[in-house]
Amino acid sequence: MGRMGIYLDHAATTPVDPEVIEAMLPYLAEVPYNASAIHTGGRMASEAVEEARSRVARFIGADPDEVYFTSGGTESDNWALKSVRHVPVEQKPHLLVSAIEHAAVLESADTLARAGWMVERVPVTPEGRVEPDQVALRITSQTALVSVMLANNEVGTIQPIADIAAECRKRSVLVHTDAVQAGLYVRLDVDELGVDLLTLSAHKLYGPKGIGALYIRRGTAIRRWMDGGSHERGMRSGTINVPAAVGFGVACDLAVKRRDEDGPRVAERRDRLVEGIMDRVPECRLTGWGSDLLPGHAHFCFRGVEGESVLIGLDAAGVYASGGAACSSRSVSTSHVLRAMGMADEWARGAVRMTLGRSTTPDQIEYTIDAVASALADLRF
Ligand SMILES: Cc1ncc(COP(=O)(O)O)c(C=O)c1O
Numbered sequence: 061m062g063r064m065g066i067y068l069d070h071a072a073t074t075p076v077d078p079e080v081i082e083a084m085l086p087y088l089a090e091v092p093y094n095a096s097a098i099h100t101g102g103r104m105a106s107e108a109v110e111e112a113r114s115r116v117a118r119f120i121g122a123d124p125d126e127v128y129f130t131s132g133g134t135e136s137d138n139w140a141l142k143s144v145r146h147v148p149v150e151q152k153p154h155l156l157v158s159a160i161e162h163a164a165v166l167e168s169a170d171t172l173a174r175a176g177w178m179v180e181r182v183p184v185t186p187e188g189r190v191e192p193d194q195v196a197l198r199i200t201s202q203t204a205l206v207s208v209m210l211a212n213n214e215v216g217t218i219q220p221i222a223d224i225a226a227e228c229r230k231r232s233v234l235v236h237t238d239a240v241q242a243g244l245y246v247r248l249d250v251d252e253l254g255v256d257l258l259t260l261s262a263h264k265l266y267g268p269k270g271i272g273a274l275y276i277r278r279g280t281a282i283r284r285w286m287d288g289g290s291h292e293r294g295m296r297s298g299t300i301n302v303p304a305a306v307g308f309g310v311a312c313d314l315a316v317k318r319r320d321e322d323g324p325r326v327a328e329r330r331d332r333l334v335e336g337i338m339d340r341v342p343e344c345r346l347t348g349w350g351s352d353l354l355p356g357h358a359h360f361c362f363r364g365v366e367g368e369s370v371l372i373g374l375d376a377a378g379v380y381a382s383g384g385a386a387c388s389s390r391s392v393s394t395s396h397v398l399r400a401m402g403m404a405d406e407w408a409r410g411a412v413r414m415t416l417g418r419s420t421t422p423d424q425i426e427y428t429i430d431a432v433a434s435a436l437a438d439l440r441f
Pocket residue numbers: 071072131132133134135137162164209211212213238240241261262263270271272386
């Protein structure tokens with residue numbers, strides 16, 4: 061990223077791909093119409109949106125009419141959790157979420173708990189894995205929904221969703237998965253995964269911010285999310301952001317086209333980063349190792365230092381990293397993900413996440429290893 065620094069925060073957001081920008085531009089300039097309008101301009105915009113919907117659907121093995129555009133992952137997660145039809149609240153509907161979900165899921169679950177739902181968090185192994193039998197043994201006759209993410213945003217662990225969903229289906233329980241982090245590197249097929257609801261966000265796929273989708277399997281009992289002018293087949297009203305939808309569709313196509321090549325290359329660079337840091341920095345733990353991991357994720361806990369101090373040192377050296385979830389980066393408490401994994405506070409406080417992307421170079425990795433080693437040496441002098 062040149063003078064912008066070495067960008068190792070791709071899990072927070074990815075730069076928009078030039079091909080995505082190119083595809084979006086006409087819909088910002090020459091075709092600025094409302095996709096709901098009946099005039100020719102409106103129809104041009106609407107055709108572009110439907111083309112984008114088909115691309116997103118193809119990306120996850122769904123039919124286009126099962127894909128609903130939203131403003132992003134947060135909205136899709138909120139919709140999935142808060143709108144599933146269930147037994148009346150007086151009969152205490154039950155919700156299962158994993159302990160390492162994104163805040164969009166956990167906070168939605170908290171809201172349901174305040175409204176009278178029974179909410180349970182499924183624990184994870186020390187490696188950050190949600191075991192299918194831990195889900196299965198908690199399902200009751202009142203369980204309305206199980207929500208487990210496909211890949212974790214902080215440590216990058218990939219969850220066995222197909223096995224979890226199989227347990228749920230045996231008991232006729234709906235399954236939602238947040239696939240926001242997984243989309244770039246994990247092949248997504250809603251039938252193979254066996255899920256009823258799936259969350260996507262474009263800005264983690266080299267697409268634009270502010271657009272995502274919720275996949276809703278045909279026939280799923282879920283209520284409309286946004287009242288208004290009946291956009292998105294009456295389920296989610298609001299004038300569609302045409303350029304963003306177009307960009308999202310192209311980003312999905314590019315993700316599939318590049319996945320096989322990008323995954324191994326990014327993993328190789330990540331492995332070198334891990335090796336370099338583990339060699340040079342004492343009292344450093346790799347988090348999530350031993351589980352299936354996303355290729356771009358490297359998450360470390362440095363004992364006895366504040367992760368934020370490491371990040372400031374790295375920033376001064378021009379390396380952009382993160383403490384974990386971007387949204388909790390300003391909070392002083394340790395990460396709920398690390399706590400769920402049983403990480404002691406003295407380690408969890410020193411959490412640093414580096415997430416590589418398709419443009420991360422070997423030189424950047426070597427520079428970063430030096431920068432981390434010297435930031436830690438300064439802090440521990
Ligand atoms: C796993 C996960 N879910 C949901 C979100 C929220 O997505 P968005 O930023 O599109 O609202 C994120 C982004 O940080 C994420 O990593």
